[in-house]
Amino acid sequence: RKEVEQDPGPFNVPEGATVAFNCTYSNSASQSFFWYRQDCRKEPKLLMSVYSSGNEDGRFTAQLNRASQYISLLIRDSKLSDSATYLCVPDSGGYQKVTFGTGTKLQVIP
Amino acid sequence: NAGVTQTPKFRVLKTGQSMTLLCAQDMNHEYMYWYRQDPGMGLRLIHYSVGEGTTAKGEVPDGYNVSRLKKQNFLLGLESAAPSQTSVYFCASRQLAAANTGELFFGEGSRLTVL
Numbered sequence: 001r002k003e004v005e006q007d008p009g010p011f012n013v014p015e016g017a018t019v020a021f022n023c024t025y026s027n028s029a030s031q032s033f034f035w036y037r038q039d040c041r042k043e044p045k046l047l048m049s050v051y052s053s054g055n056e057d058g059r060f061t062a063q064l065n066r067a068s069q070y071i072s073l074l075i076r077d078s079k080l081s082d083s084a085t086y087l088c089v090p091d092s093g094g095y096q097k098v099t100f101g102t103g104t105k106l107q108v109i110p
Numbered sequence: 111n112a113g114v115t116q117t118p119k120f121r122v123l124k125t126g127q128s129m130t131l132l133c134a135q136d137m138n139h140e141y142m143y144w145y146r147q148d149p150g151m152g153l154r155l156i157h158y159s160v161g162e163g164t165t166a167k168g169e170v171p172d173g174y175n176v177s178r179l180k181k182q183n184f185l186l187g188l189e190s191a192a193p194s195q196t197s198v199y200f201c202a203s204r205q206l207a208a209a210n211t212g213e214l215f216f217g218e219g220s221r222l223t224v225l
Binding site: 036037041045046049091103 | 145151152153154155158161168202214216217218219
């Protein structure tokens with residue numbers, strides 16, 4: 001079983017919409033997570049970290065549900081510039097390997 | 111700040127040729143990683159290193175070799191390139207297990223085409 005599972009999408013949403021993606025994880029010991037954003041043909045960049053129950057940064061809200069072992073990313077008032085692939089990664093902390101899932105592709109439509 | 115630098119950024123090879131990709135980081139990070147990303151797919155871990163002089167296999171290590179002779183550099187080698195190795199290669203680094211974050215810092219990628 002992969003460490004993280006994400007719906008690859010694409011999620012096609014109109015500008016101004018609210019969209020949410022989930023990421024399920026298999027290691028119940030994972031304490032925190034990162035959401036990375038990857039633009040087409042570019043390197044991934046950190047979007048936000050998720051510790052304890054969640055985190056909010058402007059239009060972006062990430063929440064962690066330990067009981068069901070998933071984290072979510074909510075984007076409010078979507079912009080065209082939000083179009084990208086969003087990758088969920090457990091904080092490797094003391095673990096050496098860092099592997100990625102497929103990510104979820106978001107396309108914001110005018 | 112340079113961060114993570116990959117060279118070369120683009121390369122075209124013929125089948126059977128060899129080449130080395132260089133990843134250099136100036137953040138004194140212990141861990142370094144090489145990933146490949148094929149069109150429409152996620153990042154797959156090739157090899158990684160947890161410190162100078164150490165390397166380990168990732169998810170897709172076949173056809174690649176690596177070396178970490180200096181802490182700041184992580185080299186990825188293709189001894190006999192094959193068309194299946196056409197891909198975008200990303201290098202990343204991070205701190206040794208930290209209390210607060212294990213954020214990965216990526217290079218801009220190296221686009222390799224094998225004809």
